[in-house]
Amino acid sequence: MDVNGTEIKTVGFQRFGFDCEVPIDVLRSLYLRPHYVTTSSDGLTNGVFSDENAKEEEQHARFIQGNTAYQSKSIYHPDTQSISYTTLSRFPPVKLLPPYGRKRILVTGGAGFVGSHLVDRLMILGHEVTVLDNFFTGSKTTVSHWIGHPNFEMIRHDVVEPFMIECDQIYHLACPASPPHYQFNAVKTIKTSFMGTLNMLGLAKRTKARFLITSTSEIYGDPEVHPQQEDYWGHVNPIGPRACYDEGKRVAETLTYGFHRQDGVDVRVARIFNTYGPRMNPADGRVVSNFIVQALRGEDMTLYGDGTQTRSFQYIHDLIDGLIALMNSDETRPVNIGNGDEFTIGDFAKLVRDIVYKVQREDGVEPQKVNIVHKPMPTDDPQKRRPDTTRAKEVLQWQPCWTVNMGLEEMVRYYKAKMTEGSI
Numbered sequence: 230m231d232v233n234g235t236e237i238k239t240v241g242f243q244r245f246g247f248d249c250e251v252p253i254d255v256l257r258s259l260y261l262r263p264h265y266v267t268t269s270s271d272g273l274t275n276g277v278f279s280d281e282n283a284k285e286e287e288q289h290a291r292f293i294q295g296n297t298a299y300q301s302k303s304i305y306h307p308d309t310q311s312i313s314y315t316t317l318s319r320f321p322p323v324k325l326l327p328p329y330g331r332k333r334i335l336v337t338g339g340a341g342f343v344g345s346h347l348v349d350r351l352m353i354l355g356h357e358v359t360v361l362d363n364f365f366t367g368s369k370t371t372v373s374h375w376i377g378h379p380n381f382e383m384i385r386h387d388v389v390e391p392f393m394i395e396c397d398q399i400y401h402l403a404c405p406a407s408p409p410h411y412q413f414n415a416v417k418t419i420k421t422s423f424m425g426t427l428n429m430l431g432l433a434k435r436t437k438a439r440f441l442i443t444s445t446s447e448i449y450g451d452p453e454v455h456p457q458q459e460d461y462w463g464h465v466n467p468i469g470p471r472a473c474y475d476e477g478k479r480v481a482e483t484l485t486y487g488f489h490r491q492d493g494v495d496v497r498v499a500r501i502f503n504t505y506g507p508r509m510n511p512a513d514g515r516v517v518s519n520f521i522v523q524a525l526r527g528e529d530m531t532l533y534g535d536g537t538q539t540r541s542f543q544y545i546h547d548l549i550d551g552l553i554a555l556m557n558s559d560e561t562r563p564v565n566i567g568n569g570d571e572f573t574i575g576d577f578a579k580l581v582r583d584i585v586y587k588v589q590r591e592d593g594v595e596p597q598k599v600n601i602v603h604k605p606m607p608t609d610d611p612q613k614r615r616p617d618t619t620r621a622k623e624v625l626q627w628q629p630c631w632t633v634n635m636g637l638e639e640m641v642r643y644y645k646a647k648m649t650e651g652s653i
């Protein structure tokens with residue numbers, strides 16, 4: 230059910246002459262089911278499941294309403310610890326667009342969490358999609374179901390190096406986004422934001438492609454204004470451990486508007502607030518993935534600090550709706566894309582735990598009791614964060630549809646499926 234209590238059957242909408250509506254079941258069939266099936270020497274052979282696996286399969290089939298046709302099923306052989314990869318027997322149907330409606334779209338960071346969902350949507354809508362990724366935090370497996378499709382191309386490339394292609398739209402997402410990842414190599418992070426954005430803006434200038442950059446709520450730093458409006462200039466520590474990302478994105482925005490004013494590049498700037506959903510790397514250290522995986526494994530949930538800091542969480546499909554609407558609108562000012570439902574992280578931990586228990590009980594498993602333990606607060610961790618999304622409402626007619634309970638439940642099912650196949 231969406232925020233109004235209506236069942237969600239499709240995501241996206243027709244807006245600004247660009248139709249981005251697709252059935253949710255088709256998307257789910259791409260991310261929700263396990264990719265591997267197991268064979269083992271204890272009496273089970275090719276693709277025949279144990280009772281437990283068969284039950285999981287049935288539950289997932291029910292959840293995605295049996296829409297399983299587009300999932301490759303590679304076979305894991307535990308006795309030899311090997312995988313026989315299979316390819317898709319059929320790609321998901323993509324719209325047949327007339328040549329004037331079909332766009333050549335470049336997605337940098339297209340193998341990452343957000344990028345892969347954007348790619349799924351753009352592909353199903355019938356566009357030609359090129360993914361550029363250096364696979365530092367992205368993974369080929371997130372978009373492997375499109376490999377071989379005539380509308381799809383994947384290129385290993387680091388955006389700090391120039392790249393030439395002909396295209397109509399550029400979604401520039403490439404940059405590590407989770408605090409442990411972007412702090413792992415701070416110099417590389419700021420180089421990616423600065424040089425990567427410079428290169429992609431240069432490409433947009435030459436090709437006259439429309440350019441959208443995914444900026445972040447982090448440009449507001451530890452905000453003194455609450456909720457955060459786009460006009461707020463922020464409160465960022467320029468020399469702290471988060472600066473490589475925060476200041477990197479700030480300079481990326483500065484570059485974007487420099488090219489816009491100086492060279493007339495057609496730009497869009499999305500400031501994304503905390504987003505979660507399937508395909509988030511379970512080891513990337515962010516709060517939603519940490520909490521769900523810990524609770525599913527029956528481990529302690531790690532709450533940093535006293536848990537009074539706040540965040541507002543949006544589900545991935547809402548974000549993709551917002552990005553596509555922004556790209557196709559006329560709005561060149563920055564636009565916050567986020568969900569206004571704000572939680573203290575302490576309350577959020579309890580909510581995640583309750584949802585994990587609920588899903589486990591629905592699946593006939595009595596959950597293991599999970600404790601919440603406190604860990605030190607990371608340096609410069611913002612105390613509060615909530616988007617003011619008035620601008621997105623006014624200029625994009627966009628508002629989040631997914632409740633946090635719905636989104637979390639789906640994400641719990643995703644991680645359960647990954648655990649069943651043994652890939653996490």
Ligand SMILES: O=C(O)[C@H]1O[C@H](OP(=O)(O)OP(=O)(O)OC[C@H]2O[C@@H](n3ccc(=O)[nH]c3=O)[C@H](O)[C@@H]2O)[C@H](O)[C@@H](O)[C@@H]1O
Pocket residue numbers: 406407408445446447474501502503504514515516517519520531532533534538540574606607610611
């Ligand atoms: O998820 C996102 O969208 C954002 O994640 C990070 O921003 P941050 O808000 O720090 O995200 P998390 O690392 O998920 O942390 C959220 C809060 O939960 C806390 N946390 C995190 C992990 C954990 O195990 N336990 C825990 O209490 C953190 O201290 C923080 O207060 C990135 O810096 C943003 O660019 C990105 O947009």
